[in-house]
Amino acid sequence: MNALTQIREFHPEIAVWRQDIHAHPEIGFMEERTSDLVAHQLAAFGIEVHRKVGRTGLVGVLRNGPRADAPGRRLGLRADMDALPIAEANTFAHRSRNAGCMHACGHDGHTAMLLGAAKYLAQTRNFDGTVHFIFQPAEEGLGGALAMLEDRLFERFPCDAIFGMHNRPKLQLGKFAVRSGAMMAGGAFFDIDVVGLGSHGARPETGIDPVMVAVQIASALQTIVSRNVRPVDTAVLSITRIHAGDAYNVIPQTARLSGTARAFSTQVMELIGTNMKRTAEGIAQAMGAKASVDFRVNFAPVINDAEQAEFAAAVCAELVGSENVVRDPPLIMASEDFSFMLEKVPGCYLNIGNGDGEGACEVHNPSYDFNDAALPLGSAFFARAVERRLAA
Numbered sequence: 001m002n003a004l005t006q007i008r009e010f011h012p013e014i015a016v017w018r019q020d021i022h023a024h025p026e027i028g029f030m031e032e033r034t035s036d037l038v039a040h041q042l043a044a045f046g047i048e049v050h051r052k053v054g055r056t057g058l059v060g061v062l063r064n065g066p067r068a069d070a071p072g073r074r075l076g077l078r079a080d081m082d083a084l085p086i087a088e089a090n091t092f093a094h095r096s097r098n099a100g101c102m103h104a105c106g107h108d109g110h111t112a113m114l115l116g117a118a119k120y121l122a123q124t125r126n127f128d129g130t131v132h133f134i135f136q137p138a139e140e141g142l143g144g145a146l147a148m149l150e151d152r153l154f155e156r157f158p159c160d161a162i163f164g165m166h167n168r169p170k171l172q173l174g175k176f177a178v179r180s181g182a183m184m185a186g187g188a189f190f191d192i193d194v195v196g197l198g199s200h201g202a203r204p205e206t207g208i209d210p211v212m213v214a215v216q217i218a219s220a221l222q223t224i225v226s227r228n229v230r231p232v233d234t235a236v237l238s239i240t241r242i243h244a245g246d247a248y249n250v251i252p253q254t255a256r257l258s259g260t261a262r263a264f265s266t267q268v269m270e271l272i273g274t275n276m277k278r279t280a281e282g283i284a285q286a287m288g289a290k291a292s293v294d295f296r297v298n299f300a301p302v303i304n305d306a307e308q309a310e311f312a313a314a315v316c317a318e319l320v321g322s323e324n325v326v327r328d329p330p331l332i333m334a335s336e337d338f339s340f341m342l343e344k345v346p347g348c349y350l351n352i353g354n355g356d357g358e359g360a361c362e363v364h365n366p367s368y369d370f371n372d373a374a375l376p377l378g379s380a381f382f383a384r385a386v387e388r389r390l391a392a
């Protein structure tokens, strides 16, 4: 009996875990109940559990066979566990019990799929090597991956390759999407503080108007993507906030511009940060004001290793047929902090279809729900990746 068939036999149990986690969502670094549930299940499967890796994160270790410690035979599988500060609009029985908080990104499903793989692998042990089940907290912009790396994730739990997956609404149920190389953008947030000289609105000659400086900066920053980034590279710079002043007749002393930049390579992101600083400071100086730039890269781009992507696609093809593995999906401008793990260990992040009818509601929407029908496929991907890579 193959892995997918065996996993389908306990599909209802995986769905129970998923709906339980959905009903009890927790924001990043507050996943106490969720990590208790995961730890309890892993221990019940006979898997060694290490708590508090990256605060509320945890790692399960399953060693099997004579070559369990051999280099090249240690695999990392990662799922994220956190929910979002969104009030759920759904009315089904497993809707959120925590007001103002919901699993609107499907991390409940990701966690349940990895638990399903853990249960299967612990029972069958048809591999020779070590599997690290990485349950990451706080993926939604709060730095969970970095927190795990700061707790020496890969020094304590060495991995020769890592895999993770995210559900994708509107990708048909039963399909996977796998891209080699850049897949998702890196992201930065920035704040630019302009200091001028406050004065009377009718007497601008006595002050330095930070509002005028801010709008010149806002306008000039639009030339970074259009004039400095190579046209064949993809990047976006959006100023999403300008704050200044409180009155009709007062030229304020300060102004603040904020926004986000996205790019698919670290080099392009660095170029945006450097040119932003030079442009903002230079324009402010030219106009007699001062500007200071705080440019914070909070997501690296997701870059899949070519060899690992080929391997992941082959595992998917085994499960659903190559015609159901989308090999050239469009780049995704959103970000994902699994990228920081991929910077340390070669691996692949892939997408699993959440459905184009049921399951088509976009993530981060109050009506979103993970599609339970996708659970066994996700678990089987992880399970087969282990059995094939760490073949006994």
Ligand SMILES: [Zn+2]
Pocket (backbone or CB within 6 Å): 104, 105, 140, 363, 364
């Ligand atoms: Zn999300």
Ligand SMILES: [Zn+2]
Pocket (backbone or CB within 6 Å): 105, 106, 107, 139, 166
């Ligand atoms: Zn997500």
